[in-house]
Amino acid sequence: MKYVIIGGDAAGMSAAMQIVRAKQNHDITVLERGEIYSYGQCGLPYTISGIVDEPEDVIARSVETFRNKYGINAKINHNVTNVDQDNKEVHGTITTTGEPFKYEYDKLLIASGASPVNPNWDGIDLSGIFHVKTIPDTKDILSYLKKDVKNVTIVGGGYIGLEMAENFKEIGKNVTIIQRGHQLMSPFDSDMAKLIHNEAEKQNINVVFGESVTGFSGIEKVEKVITDQNEYPTDLAIVSIGIKPNTQFLNDEFEFGEIGELIVNEYMQTNVKDVYAAGDCASQFNKVKQKNDYVPLGTHANKQGMIAGQNLAGESVTFKGMTGTSILKFLDLQIGRTGLSEKEANDLSLNYDSVTITTRPVAGYYSDEETLTVKLVFEKETKHLLGGQIIGHKGVDKRIDVLATALFHNMTTVALLDLDLSYAPPFNGVWDPIQQAAKRTL
Missing domain, CATH: 3.50.50.60 (FAD/NAD(P)-binding domain)
Structure with missing residues (x-):
């Protein structure tokens, strides 16, 4: 064979x-x-x-x-x-x-x-403009950073765009993100995305919404990013608008x-x-x-x-499907999602509802420094879980994986209350944050 x-x-x-x-x-x-x-x-x-x-x-x-x-x-x-x-x-x-x-x-x-989408923009072939997909891509960026690079512009506010923004910020660069839409991380609902926007502002990352990049200008190397409304001086640009x-x-x-x-x-x-x-x-x-x-x-x-x-090889094995689970670190935030957002539920004409709570990832008396915002999307009548979005300072990974498991097994928000989840003050309260949110669906 x-x-x-x-x-x-x-x-x-x-x-x-x-x-x-x-x-x-x-x-x-x-x-x-x-x-x-x-x-x-x-x-x-x-x-x-x-x-x-x-x-x-x-x-x-x-x-x-x-x-x-x-x-x-x-x-x-x-x-x-x-x-x-x-x-x-x-x-x-x-x-x-x-x-x-x-x-x-x-x-x-x-x-x-x-492969990364490579738009036919003016000046796209100037030196200093990169995609982030392969090891050679990354080596080229690292080599270019040895030059006098102070200002970095990232076109696109998705997963790669935010990860690159964080890492450029870590090495002391001035970072601007240009997003054609009106929120970062489009898979999230707009109310949750505001938490991401707040973090970017807090960490002095400049985010430009509602502008479309039309090209770049410079002599041999990129010097400006051109949008349909403005021009932004830059020493290095990352294009991350999809694959x-x-x-x-x-x-x-x-x-x-x-x-x-x-x-x-x-x-x-x-x-x-x-x-x-x-x-x-x-x-x-x-x-x-x-x-x-x-x-x-x-x-x-x-x-x-x-x-x-x-x-x-001759076996008979099936792919059981996925729920679209993902997680991202952005500066001091952990950002996770699984299943459907409200927008997706609406596009599918589902009779849905949602609840959002902000709580602590650990027992409140143990630490009141961190917060965790949990959003559940569920069917109105049956209470079947449709999706979840969680943003906070710690413990997002633990909770988003619980929700992914619940979605995989077609659980209701009521059934979430029956789960025997781990508890000790450094890790959780007696009612886990996703269970606290599930109570609000009753």
């Missing part, structure tokens, strides 16, 4: 390792257009502040390890340009030489990931979602025979929405890759 995998990062190598473990004699070829395998992209912002020493520290396994220890034909600089599903062939070009290549497969996994699935090399016989992600079933199969997909190039089934969604996170990529690999 010839296995070909397009993409050598989280989903692709999770799948490859499942085949290695299941098949004593395996024939696995991985085609990676870059030169680095299996690395943790989410750790890259923290190399800016030095919390992570070097960009290479986020590499889980080297190319040589996959080749020499596991017997995988791990290729680098192999850019796939076409999949011929009729003849079961993958075609492409070696980026360093321009030489074409062709590999035949019996089963194919597309784990090609996603797009790397599926442009596939023909229209494949089924795609709204932004180009491959639609897969619970076995990670595409609509094309013997072709699977996983990770940031694929859809994920949302258990709360009960439909396919696109929430590209490392957790989903590794899980989908593992399941795809098991099925490629």
Whole structure:
């Protein structure tokens, strides 16, 4: 059996390792257009502040390890340009030489990931303008920071934008975030986003709302960010306005979602025979929405890759779905969410309600220094939990994971009161904050 995998990062190598473990004699070829395998992209912002020493520290396994220890034909600089599903062939070009290549497969996994959106703005090619997606991206930023960089402008107020803002602030840079909309972190409801805005203001990060970037100006290197309303002097700019699935090399016989992600079933199969997909190039089934969604996170990529690999190796394993759980550190705040926001519930025409409380993450008499704001979204009549958002100074991770588990098992807010959650004054009150919020739904 010839296995070909397009993409050598989280989903692709999770799948490859499942085949290695299941098949004593395996024939696995991985085609990676870059030169680095299996690395943790989410750790890259923290190399800016030095919390992570070097960009290479986020590499889980080297190319040589996959080749020499596991017997995988791990290729680098192999850019796939076409999949011929009729003849079961993958075609492409070696980026360093321009030489074409062709590999035949019996089963194919597309784990090609996603790339940052690169808008066609004036001056986008000036020196000093960066994306944050790969280890080479990060090394380029670190090298550029050796120059006289005082002012940093971040275009986009999502996860990467806020993480980069924090880490630039940590090394003493003046940071401006330009957000086209009217709130940071658009997956959150506006009332919760205000807590994030307050933190940015408190920490002297300048946030500009309601302006659209149209270009950059400068002589050879970036000197200004131009919006539809103003100009902002800058020494370095980060463009972080979203990602797009790397599926442009596939023909229209494949089924795609709204932004180009491959639609897969619970076995990670595409609509094309013997072709699977996983990770940031694929859809994920949302258990709360009960439909396919696109929430590209490392957790989903590794899980989908593992399941795809098991099925490629002949097992029958299903992806049970996700609830869209994520967490972020932004300066002194922890920011977590899972399930649906009010906006999403409204878009789905659900009969929902919500409660929001601000309380303490520990027993009040133990410490009154930190706060925790908990928002629950739930069905009005049945009290079924639909989602949760939590922002505070500590303990967000503990609570958001409880809510994610509750969502996965279709629990009600009433059932949250029955949970036997841990209690000791340094960690919690006798009623956990999510239970305090759940009481308000009765």
